[in-house]
Amino acid sequence: MKKYFPFFRNYKKALILAPSLVIIDVICEIVQPELMSKIVDHGVLLKDLHYILRTGGLMIMLSVIAIVANVGNVYYSSHASVGFAAELRKGLFNKIQSFSFANLDRLSSVSLVTRITNDVNILQEVIMMSLRLLVRAPLMLLSAVIIAVRINTGLASIIAIAIPVLSICIYFILRSGLPFFEKVQRKLDKLNGIIQENLVNVRVVKSFVREDFEQKKFGRSNEELRELSVKASSMVVMIMPVMQLVMNVSIVAIVWFGGNKIIGGTFQVGQLMSFITYITQILMSLMMLSMTIMTLARAGASSERILEVLDTEIDIVDSPAAIEKKLVVQQGKIIFEKVFFKYHSEANEFVLKDINLTIEPGETIAIIGATGSAKSTLVQLIPRLYDVSEGRVLIDDVDVRDYTLRNLRTGISLVLQQNELFSGTIKQNLKWGNPNASDEAIIAAAKDAQAHDFIMTFPKQYETVLGQSGVNISGGQKQRLCIARAILSKPNILILDDSTSAVDTATDARIRASFHQHLHGTTILIIAQRISSIQSADRIILIDDGAIIGNGSHDELMKTSQVYQDIYQSQQLKNVTAS
Numbered sequence: 001m002k003k004y005f006p007f008f009r010n011y012k013k014a015l016i017l018a019p020s021l022v023i024i025d026v027i028c029e030i031v032q033p034e035l036m037s038k039i040v041d042h043g044v045l046l047k048d049l050h051y052i053l054r055t056g057g058l059m060i061m062l063s064v065i066a067i068v069a070n071v072g073n074v075y076y077s078s079h080a081s082v083g084f085a086a087e088l089r090k091g092l093f094n095k096i097q098s099f100s101f102a103n104l105d106r107l108s109s110v111s112l113v114t115r116i117t118n119d120v121n122i123l124q125e126v127i128m129m130s131l132r133l134l135v136r137a138p139l140m141l142l143s144a145v146i147i148a149v150r151i152n153t154g155l156a157s158i159i160a161i162a163i164p165v166l167s168i169c170i171y172f173i174l175r176s177g178l179p180f181f182e183k184v185q186r187k188l189d190k191l192n193g194i195i196q197e198n199l200v201n202v203r204v205v206k207s208f209v210r211e212d213f214e215q216k217k218f219g220r221s222n223e224e225l226r227e228l229s230v231k232a233s234s235m236v237v238m239i240m241p242v243m244q245l246v247m248n249v250s251i252v253a254i255v256w257f258g259g260n261k262i263i264g265g266t267f268q269v270g271q272l273m274s275f276i277t278y279i280t281q282i283l284m285s286l287m288m289l290s291m292t293i294m295t296l297a298r299a300g301a302s303s304e305r306i307l308e309v310l311d312t313e314i315d316i317v318d319s320p321a322a323i324e325k326k327l328v329v330q331q332g333k334i335i336f337e338k339v340f341f342k343y344h345s346e347a348n349e350f351v352l353k354d355i356n357l358t359i360e361p362g363e364t365i366a367i368i369g370a371t372g373s374a375k376s377t378l379v380q381l382i383p384r385l386y387d388v389s390e391g392r393v394l395i396d397d398v399d400v401r402d403y404t405l406r407n408l409r410t411g412i413s414l415v416l417q418q419n420e421l422f423s424g425t426i427k428q429n430l431k432w433g434n435p436n437a438s439d440e441a442i443i444a445a446a447k448d449a450q451a452h453d454f455i456m457t458f459p460k461q462y463e464t465v466l467g468q469s470g471v472n473i474s475g476g477q478k479q480r481l482c483i484a485r486a487i488l489s490k491p492n493i494l495i496l497d498d499s500t501s502a503v504d505t506a507t508d509a510r511i512r513a514s515f516h517q518h519l520h521g522t523t524i525l526i527i528a529q530r531i532s533s534i535q536s537a538d539r540i541i542l543i544d545d546g547a548i549i550g551n552g553s554h555d556e557l558m559k560t561s562q563v564y565q566d567i568y569q570s571q572q573l574k575n576v577t578a579s
């Protein structure tokens, strides 16, 4: 609960006013039956019209106050709960922005979406409800009991029986119903997951003609949810008839005993009427209270899921030393020093083993190796997308952990293997890494990435609107826009992780040629599959199963590395068979 306090920060006033207004509302409401009984016993029986008018007027006034208090309560409690939800969503979103790759590996994006939307909504509803009923129900219950005892202690013993009976019934109904509600919640999660995953991958589904399969999967889950929901609510609907029964039996008992007392002359008709109203209020409040408690219990699951995000420890953060030093990347020299790495600390084997490598500023380095040999893993350590398990990565002779993440990543542009664009225009996408870039700089970057020509063929050119994740352009075009975006931020170190895999060999060569011409001084790391794309690099690093097994120019490796020769031969062979 304490974790949620900051999100209420701006709503303290509403948080105090909402329950206070409920108190006023309850006071106004609780005296009404008593006033009514006075009208009957004094006004009507004694034919005192003046008394009737006076008391009636008071009742109307109290009703008006109650209505105003009620409206105020609804206003302030929705103000507080909606505001809380907005703050919480913002808090969650910001927290997720600071997540490291390792954090993101653990919590899937689908589940994060459900948490930010669905789970927050559930908390919002619960708060709205609590700010009203959690105050109103116990207060009403308590004051109605006190007044009933005051009216007639003997008759109030009926209440002493009715309350425990109803409480026990509600307890057993809820106890059997609650587990179903928890299951409903979990099923709903699963259904949300299925929907979101399907929507994200809708193109894959279509291309594999798996719509039927997906429909069945959804249908099954949807049906399970329906069945569970029906079971859960059929348990809870039992509460109403049980309460009706307890209430009616109590009323009959009150009329019976109260009637006897009236005949005996110790009780009055008006008192009997008000007594019946009070017992109705008592039992209704009891039911409301139990319903609220049930909703609170159900919201517990949502709260846990939200807290899991809020409590996630961000494992990659700025060190105090880094914040103090405020270093920026100047040259782009990279050193891997006895680096070992694994994704999960409990894993047995290291993904990267004893990496020692020095890359000079301005060098163009190619990295080549079989799929799964940990090429991407290696380069992801440079901008600290993951932290090394052992050893150090240094940039300009400073440990990457001694830079702030902002300064480090400003100096490094990494075009990820799976890269995405945002919806918006091409220009907005390119400027994403450097919002202040001039039009000339944008065009120059696009030219270097061999993107300018195809952009100019679009009717709206740089203002062409891209669909979600750039669906309306080709794979190779998307890759080139990603490269242009990366070079526009003028990094000291540029890393391309298989970023031209969908680009033809000739265009690929032109991209490298313009890098050579225009990105002087920039340290460039290129991960590639084709030896033809990297032959001209200053040096080639050959990786196998997480270890460096070759390091030198193309000619050197051709002489010294059997593995490199094999790769070269196989690719030559492929070229021959292809042509």
Ligand SMILES: Nc1ncnc2c1ncn2[C@@H]1O[C@H](COP(=O)(O)OP(=O)(O)OP(=O)(O)O)[C@@H](O)[C@H]1O
Pocket: 105, 343, 344, 351, 369, 370, 371, 372, 373, 374, 375, 376, 377, 378, 417, 498
């Ligand atoms: N996020 C991750 N969590 C756990 N293991 C991972 C993760 N990413 C990669 N791995 C594992 O680490 C190893 C190296 O993967 P990596 O992506 O670095 O290979 P790669 O050389 O880039 O391959 P490719 O040429 O196919 O891109 C693989 O065994 C892979 O299963």
Ligand SMILES: [Mg+2]
Pocket: 375, 376, 377, 417, 497, 498
């Ligand atoms: Mg890779």
